[in-house]
Amino acid sequence: MMKSVKSCITLCVIMLSLLVLGGCGSKATNSTPSTSTTPPVERTIVDMVNKTVKIPVEVNKIVVTCYGGATNEIVVLGAADKIIGQPAQENFPQLMEMAPQFKNIPDVGSFDNINVEEIIKLKPDLVVASVTSPTGNKKLEEAGIPVVSVLTGRATIDGLTKEFKMMGDVLHKEKEAAALSDFWERRLKLIKDDVAKIPAEKLKKVYYMLGTPLKTDGSAWGQEFITIAGGINVAQKVDNASLISVEQLLKWNPDVMIMSSNIGPTKNSFIKADDLRNNPQMSNLNAVVNNQMYQCPIGAFWWDRPSPESILGFMWLAKTLQPDTFANINLTQETKEFFQTFYHCTLTDQQIKSFMNAEAAQKP
Structure with missing residues (x-):
């Protein structure tokens, strides 16, 4: 009787072991490699000098180092609150009235005459700079700051509308940029047709x-x-x-x-x-x-x-x-x-x- 019980126990242990091993083998056979779900931290855009620039996925802090309407582009696209440094805007009282916070943000210089150390302290996600300031732009790039170049006074109408789209992409404001370009296109057509x-x-x-x-x-x-x-x-x-x-x-x-x-x-x-x-x-x-x-x-x-x-x-x-x-x-x-x-x-x-x-x- 005892031998019969021991034999039964031994048989159960063997069967249980086979089931466990079989289960492990099944899992190994049917499992798929794990994939990372970490979102990207960078993306690339092409600026107005046809330069590929790596920028953060989300741009929240911008320094502007030029005039030429760059600030206005950011404002009309709905991102005025992202500007943390720029040249003084007192030439434009209407702009200052609409964006009074500009009175209190630092002026870190413009074009080639910029204060790189102060810009670094502001920790911007990127700098919007003019195509006409290669010396200042190079200093910023050497400091590891992404520089997105815009046309300023060198623009043509075609270049400017392309710039609207580029800035819309930078700011995730694609719809606003498209609406701006559409406003331009419709008015220009009316003028050209009559001229x-x-x-x-x-x-x-x-x-x-x-x-x-x-x-x-x-x-x-x-x-x-x-x-x-x-x-x-x-x-x-x-x-x-x-x-x-x-x-x-x-x-x-x-x-x-x-x-x-x-x-x-x-x-x-x-x-x-x-x-x-x-x-x-x-x-x-x-x-x-x-x-x-x-x-x-x-x-x-x-x-x-x-x-x-x-x-x-x-x-x-x-x-x-x-x-x-x-x-x-x-x-x-x-x-x-x-x-x-x-x-x-x-x-x-x-x-x-x-x-x-x-x-x-x-x-x-």
Whole structure:
């Protein structure tokens, strides 16, 4: 009897062992390799100098080291709160009113004149910098900070709309960037379609005065700004931001002068029509004799320089050069719509009037 019990116990132990071993073998046969579920911490984008830049998946802290509308791009895409350092923006009181936090963030320099040590202390996720500041940008890259280059004053319309998309990708604001590009596309088409109907003999010769009477922005942006709005750019063969001679200006003898106050980051400098009238070398120009001299408006940025807002500048210039053709453009309504849609700001008629008379608006 005892032998029978022991045999039974032994048999049970053997069977149990086989079941356990069989189970382990089954698990080994049917198991799949484990995969990591750790999300990526970096991604890549291609900036406006066609450079591949590694940036964090989520960008929360941005330093801007240029003007040229870079700050405005970030603001209209809904990411103003991500800017933790940038050049002072007192040139643009409307922008400061809409984003009062900009009064309290550090100015760490601009373009090639930057304070790399202070930028490092801010620990930004990336720096938005100009294509025109290779020296400063290189210092930041050497410090291990991702640098996303933007076109600033070197932009064309095509380049600027591509930049909107690129910044939308950086900020995960793709829908907002697409809406901005769509606004531009629809307004530009309306302007171009009407300009195409204007007889060549009615196109006015235009000189774009950039900060000082003998400085102009000829090719690239200046060329598009004038020709799309229905003018002939007398300086189309002159490089951007170049000085010309009085003799050259007299030879061109423009019908219209548009006068930009953009001379750099320190202050706005407004050219006055009376200064041209009282200048014996310029007083006989057609634009001066016929009082066709116009200061470019300033909203949250200079309307005549590349930025999200400069589509309003195209509409302003079209109405200025060809008032009969563009009588249908309600610039006040267009400005209100742009600011409401992209800046989420409701403007008054008086604020818009101040844009058109920026010199008076900026006096203390």
